[in-house]
Amino acid sequence: MISKSIILKPHTLVSRAKKLNLGKPCLMGILNSTPDSFSDSSRFFKLDDALEQARKMINDGADWLDIGGESSGPDSQDVPLDEELQRVIPLIQKVRMESDIWISVDTWKAEVARQSLEAGADAINDVTALRGDPELAKVVKDFQVPLVIMYSKDSTPRTTIQQPDYEDVMDTIKSFFRERLQFAESKGIMNKQIVLDPGMGFFISGTPKYSFEIIRRISELHEFDLPLLLGPSRKSFLGGVTPGRTLNISERDIPGAVVSSFAIWQGVSILRFHEVEQGRLLIDTIEALKSSA
Numbered sequence: 001m002i003s004k005s006i007i008l009k010p011h012t013l014v015s016r017a018k019k020l021n022l023g024k025p026c027l028m029g030i031l032n033s034t035p036d037s038f039s040d041s042s043r044f045f046k047l048d049d050a051l052e053q054a055r056k057m058i059n060d061g062a063d064w065l066d067i068g069g070e071s072s073g074p075d076s077q078d079v080p081l082d083e084e085l086q087r088v089i090p091l092i093q094k095v096r097m098e099s100d101i102w103i104s105v106d107t108w109k110a111e112v113a114r115q116s117l118e119a120g121a122d123a124i125n126d127v128t129a130l131r132g133d134p135e136l137a138k139v140v141k142d143f144q145v146p147l148v149i150m151y152s153k154d155s156t157p158r159t160t161i162q163q164p165d166y167e168d169v170m171d172t173i174k175s176f177f178r179e180r181l182q183f184a185e186s187k188g189i190m191n192k193q194i195v196l197d198p199g200m201g202f203f204i205s206g207t208p209k210y211s212f213e214i215i216r217r218i219s220e221l222h223e224f225d226l227p228l229l230l231g232p233s234r235k236s237f238l239g240g241v242t243p244g245r246t247l248n249i250s251e252r253d254i255p256g257a258v259v260s261s262f263a264i265w266q267g268v269s270i271l272r273f274h275e276v277e278q279g280r281l282l283i284d285t286i287e288a289l290k291s292s293a
Helices: 047-059 081-098 110-119 136-143 169-186 208-216 218-224 236-240 250-265 276-292
Strands: 012-015 018-021 026-032 064-068 102-106 123-126 147-150 194-197 270-273
Touching (some): 047 081, 081 102, 081 110, 208 218, 250 270
Antiparallel strands (some): 012 018
16 A cells, blocks of 8 residues: 655746746756766766757756756865856756746856846755845845755855754754745745755765755655755765665665655655656656555
């Protein structure tokens, strides 16, 4: 007998004239146009390569593309504003010319966000949760677009390898979201336009157990009555699931699929995947299981 999944009121995100219904799980493809992506390295750093990957993700069934021009991992480097703009704006423009797919820009910089939205992006994905650039909240408010805010132990755009010990990691995350939602509201951003991302891997801690605990308890975040996004894809905490062995980047896809399946069953609305084809098969299989129950 299949245990019942959590059934929630479906959310709808609105970006100007566009709407995205989250009645079914949404598949977000990760497209990093950077030379130092932890997963893709520099494979999609050139515009033509990035555009071809965007096309592949769309053909493979992505509902949403998350385009980033600056890495946020522990070993990544700061990217000057002009360079980040050069990496993401032409790509967003070209994708938008070919497709109406939802696009977010993964940035903490207000100017990158503004120009990305003008180029055709639909949402902002901010790993600093409005702590990185004091002008970003105004951009989100003025354009009236969805905003993804993510928990991170670090207030800077770059995460660190620190390994904090949490008395209760989920309580910490919930307190963080309460404060950030209040802050966003004080800046004129409607809560119903916000997506919550509890973070994974080094954004939480270098200690894997905390990421697994978040996934296990992810349903507790439904108290906010907002869409949840989870991005475990290829994260470092998945590398040690097999005792005595460290999984390389590509070997983490199966563990990532397992925890993503659990997350969908617990009501997570949006999943970030590097390998979109795998993510599409995962979501479609779970939807088939649900419909047969």
